Amino acid sequence: MDKVTEPVLLKKGAEASLFLVDWHDKKVVMKKRLPKKYRHPKLDEEIRTYRTTHEPELMHEAKKAGVATPTIFLVDVKNSTIIMQFIEGNQIKQLLGNVSKMERETLCLKIGELIGRLHEYGLVHGDLTTSNMILDAEGNIFFVDFGLGEKTNELEAKGVDLHLMKRALQSTHFQFAEECFSAVMRGYSKISGGTGMKNVLDKIREIERRGRYIAERRKE
Amino acid sequence: MMLKTMKKKRADDSYCLGIESTADDFGIGICTFEGEALANVISAYVPEEGGIHPREAARHHAEVADKVLEEAFAESRIRPRQLSVIAFSQGPGLGPCLRTGATIARALASYLGIPLVGVNHSVAHIEIGKLATGAKDPLTLYVSGGNTMVAAFDSGRYRVFGETLDIALGNCLDVFAREAGLKQKRGLSFGAALEKLAADGGTLIRLPYTVKGMDMSLSGLLTASVSLLKKGKYKLEYLCYSLQENAFSMVTEVTERALAHTEKKEVLLTGGVAANKRLQSMIQEIAGEHDSKFSVVPREFALDNGAMIAWTGVLAYTHGVVTPIDESFVKLRWRLEKVDVSWIK
Numbered sequence: 332m333d334k335v336t337e338p339v340l341l342k343k344g345a346e347a348s349l350f351l352v353d354w355h356d357k358k359v360v361m362k363k364r365l366p367k368k369y370r371h372p373k374l375d376e377e378i379r380t381y382r383t384t385h386e387p388e389l390m391h392e393a394k395k396a397g398v399a400t401p402t403i404f405l406v407d408v409k410n411s412t413i414i415m416q417f418i419e420g421n422q423i424k425q426l427l428g429n430v431s432k433m434e435r436e437t438l439c440l441k442i443g444e445l446i447g448r449l450h451e452y453g454l455v456h457g458d459l460t461t462s463n464m465i466l467d468a469e470g471n472i473f474f475v476d477f478g479l480g481e482k483t484n485e486l487e488a489k490g491v492d493l494h495l496m497k498r499a500l501q502s503t504h505f506q507f508a509e510e511c512f513s514a515v516m517r518g519y520s521k522i523s524g525g526t527g528m529k530n531v532l533d534k535i536r537e538i539e540r541r542g543r544y545i546a547e548r549r550k551e
Numbered sequence: 552m553m554l555k556t557m558k559k560k561r562a563d564d565s566y567c568l569g570i571e572s573t574a575d576d577f578g579i580g581i582c583t584f585e586g587e588a589l590a591n592v593i594s595a596y597v598p599e600e601g602g603i604h605p606r607e608a609a610r611h612h613a614e615v616a617d618k619v620l621e622e623a624f625a626e627s628r629i630r631p632r633q634l635s636v637i638a639f640s641q642g643p644g645l646g647p648c649l650r651t652g653a654t655i656a657r658a659l660a661s662y663l664g665i666p667l668v669g670v671n672h673s674v675a676h677i678e679i680g681k682l683a684t685g686a687k688d689p690l691t692l693y694v695s696g697g698n699t700m701v702a703a704f705d706s707g708r709y710r711v712f713g714e715t716l717d718i719a720l721g722n723c724l725d726v727f728a729r730e731a732g733l734k735q736k737r738g739l740s741f742g743a744a745l746e747k748l749a750a751d752g753g754t755l756i757r758l759p760y761t762v763k764g765m766d767m768s769l770s771g772l773l774t775a776s777v778s779l780l781k782k783g784k785y786k787l788e789y790l791c792y793s794l795q796e797n798a799f800s801m802v803t804e805v806t807e808r809a810l811a812h813t814e815k816k817e818v819l820l821t822g823g824v825a826a827n828k829r830l831q832s833m834i835q836e837i838a839g840e841h842d843s844k845f846s847v848v849p850r851e852f853a854l855d856n857g858a859m860i861a862w863t864g865v866l867a868y869t870h871g872v873v874t875p876i877d878e879s880f881v882k883l884r885w886r887l888e889k890v891d892v893s894w895i896k
Contacts, residue, residue: 343841345807368840369833370800371755378760458764462812479762491716495764501888502710503812541717 346382346478347411354414359404364411364478379411382478387413389454389477396452398445399473418475420467427461427504427511439511441472443518446493449474450531451522453484455492460499490534493519497535565635567868568623568659569861572652573644573672574697575603577612579619580858581627584635584865586682589627591851591858592619597735602726609647616655623857631663638864641669641874642882644697649881657876668864669874672855673698673887676848677709678866679859680821684846690815692806692834695822695855696721699802701765701809702887704895709887712809713765720798721824723769727794730777731787746827749795752788758797765808767801799830807837814841821848823855870894 338350338361350361364379366372383406390400401416423442427435442464449456456463457479465473481488496515500508520528564583571578571593578593596611598604624631639656642649653669660667676698677691690703690712699721700714718726721742728741733748735741758775761768776794779785810818818838824830825848838845852859870893 343811345804345809345811345837367800367804369803369836371796373755374760374796374800460764460812479764491763491766495766498711498766499764502712505706505708505710538716 351417352414354404358417360401360415360417362413362415380408383408383411383413385480386476386478387415389480389482390415392452392454392482393449393474393477396454397448399471400477401473401475418465418467418473420465420473422462423464423466423472424461424503426466428506432507432510435507435511436514438466438472439514440518440521443515444521445472445474445518446496446515447519447522447527450489450492450519453482454480455483455488456480457492457495459492459496461503486530486534487538489531490538493531494535494538566627566629566633567636567638567668567861567864568634569638569640569670569675569857569859569864570652570656571640571672571675571855571857571860572609572612572648573640573642573855574648575608576855577615577619577652578855578857578860579623580856580861581623581629581634582858582861582865584869586862586865588852588858588862589629590623591856592623592626593854593856594619602729603645605645605647608645609651612648612651616651620655631659634663634665636666636668636864636868636873637663638668638670638860638868639879640672640675640860641879642672642885644672644881644883646881646883649883653879653881657879661876666868666873667876667879668868668872669879669882670860670863670867671885671887671890672860673700673702674709674890674892675859675863676821677702677819678863679852679856680819680846680848682862683849683852684819686817686819686844686846688815689817689819689846690806690810690813690843691819691821692802692825693822694720694802694820694824694830696725698822699767699769700887701806703809703813703815704892707895708890708892711886711888712812713767713805716763716766716768717770718773720769720802721822723773723798724794724824726773727776727780727791731780731791740823742824742827745791745795746829748788749791749829752786752790752792754786754789754792755796756785756789756793758793760797760801762801762804765805765812767805769798769801772797772801795827795829799827799833802830803833803837806834807841810837810841810843815843817844817846819846819848821853823853825853826850866894 336353338352341349341351347364387403393400405414463476500511569580575596580591581589594615596608637660699719701712702709725741728745733744759771835845
C-alpha cells in the first residue's frame with residue numbers, strides 16, 4: 332500500500348474502523364476491517380476477506396444502478412483495507428430529527444428512490460440504516476457500507492432489505508418512523524412501479540410474520 | 552428445585568408474588584418492593600421426547616402449581632395475606648401455558664383481594680438482569696429458547712435494534728442437540744449438554760453465517776448442521792463446536808453493531824442462553840472493545856423464573872400500573888417495544 336500520513340479516527344464501527352488520511356495529497360477514507368478476537372481466527376479471516384473484496388465490487392455496481400457511492404481508490408485484501416473517496420456531509424441519521432417535516436419527507440422519498448434503483452438493478456444493500464447514508468453539500472445522497480450487500484434479484488432479499496430499513500427507522504427514529512417509511516415506499520414505487528411496491532410490501536409482511544411474536548401473525 | 556434465597560424478610564416490607572408460565576418452565580417468585588428475591592421456585596416440564604407440546608406443558612404447570620406455590624411461601628417465610636400484589640407473565644409465549652399461569656394469578660388476586668399486574672416476559676428478563684447486576688442503562692442481548700434480540704431503552708420504551716429473522720438461538724441449539732440424540736436431564740439443559748461437547752471440539756467446520764444488518768438468520772445454520780450430522784462425516788464434538796462458534800459469532804456481531812450504533816456504556820447478557828460461557832466471553836470481548844461495562848445475569852435468574860416477574864410487577868405496580876381482571880387476557884405475541892416502561896425516566 333502507498334504511504335499514508337497520520338490517520339485520524341473518524342468512526343470506530345462494529346465491523347471496521349474508518350480513518351481520515353492524506354493519500355497522494357488527497358483526503359481519503361481508509362476503511363480497515365480489524366480482526367475480531369471473539370471470532371475463531373479462520374472464520375474471522377474468511378468473513379473479513381469476503382467483505383473486503385465484495386464491498387468495492389458492489390459499490391461500483393451501485394454507481395451503475397444510479398446510486399452515488401464513494402469512489403474506490405485501492406483495495407488491500409491482505410490487510411482487509413479499502414481506500415475510498417471522503418464524502419463531506421452529514422449522516423441522514425443526524426439530519427432526520429433536525430429538519431422540517433417537509434424536508435424529512437423529501438429526504439425519505441429520495442432514499443426510497445435510491446433503494447428502488449439498487450433493487451431494480453439487482454442489488455441489495457444488506458444494512459440499510461440512516462447511518463449508512465450521507466447527504467453532501469450539493470444535495471446528493473451517498474450510500475456507504477455495502478459489506479453485507481448482495482447481487483440478487485430475489486424478492487425475498489429485497490423484502491429483507493426494506494424490512495431492515497423499516498426496523499432501523501422504528502428503533503432510531505421512532506417519533507416519525509411511520510411517515511418516513513411510507514415516504515420511502517412512495518419513492519421506491521417511482522422506480523419499481525405500483526405492482527413492484529405491492530409485491531415487496533407483501534413480502535415484508537411475510538418476513539415479519541415469520542419472526543417471533545408478531546402481533547399480526549394471526550388473530551387471537 | 553429451590554434456586555435462590557436472599558436476605559430474610561423485614562417486617563415493614565411489601566411483597567409481590569410473580570408467576571411465570573410462558574413456555575416449559577413454571578415458576579413462582581416472591582420479591583420485596585426493595586428488590587430482594589425471597590423465593591424463586593421453578594418446576595421444568597421435560598418432554599419424554601421431541602419439543603415442547605404446549606398443552607402437555609400447560610398440564611404440567613397446572614399439576615405442579617400448588618406444590619410450587621407452597622414451596623415459594625415456605626421458602627420466603629411470608630404468608631399469603633402479607634402480599635400486596637400478584638404479577639404474572641401475560642405474554643409473549645405459548646397460549647395454553649400462559650393461560651394456566653394467568654388463571655392462577657387471577658384466582659390468587661381475587662381470593663386475597665389484591666391487585667393484579669400483567670408483565671411482559673421480555674421486559675422481565677431485562678429488569679431482573681439489571682437488578683441482579685446493577686446495570687443502569689444497558690444495551691441488552693436477550694437470548695433464550697423463544698427469543699433472540701438486542702434492545703435498549705429510549706424515550707419510554709425498550710427499542711429493538713436487532714433480532715432473529717427466523718428461529719431463536721436457544722431453539723437452534725436445542726433442536727440440534729435433540730437431533731444429535733443428546734439427553735435433557737433435570738438440571739442439565741440441551742444447551743448445557745451441547746456446550747460440554749463443544750468445549751472438546753477444536754476443529755471448525757464451514758457452516759452458513761448469515762448477518763443482515765442488525766438482524767440474523769439461524770435457520771440456515773441449523774439446517775446445514777443437522778444435514779452434516781446425518782451424513783455422519785464429522786465428529787459430533789466438531790459439529791457442536793462449529794455450530795456454537797457460528798451462531799454465537801452472529802449474535803455477537805449484531806450486538807456489536809447495535810453497541811456502535813447506540814453507544815451505550817453497559818452491555819447486559821440475559822435469558823437462558825446467557826449461561827453459556829463461550830457466549831459470555833464473546834460478548835465480554837466486544838463490550839471491552841467499546842469501553843462498555845459487561846454484565847451477565849446470574850444463573851438462577853437466567854432461565855425463565857418467577858422472581859423476574861415479581862420484580863417487574865413491583866416496578867410496574869409502584870409506577871401506577873394495575874391490570875383489571877377483565878383486561879388480564881394473555882397476549883401471545885406481545886412485543887417488547889409495545890410496552891410502556893413508566894418506571895424509567
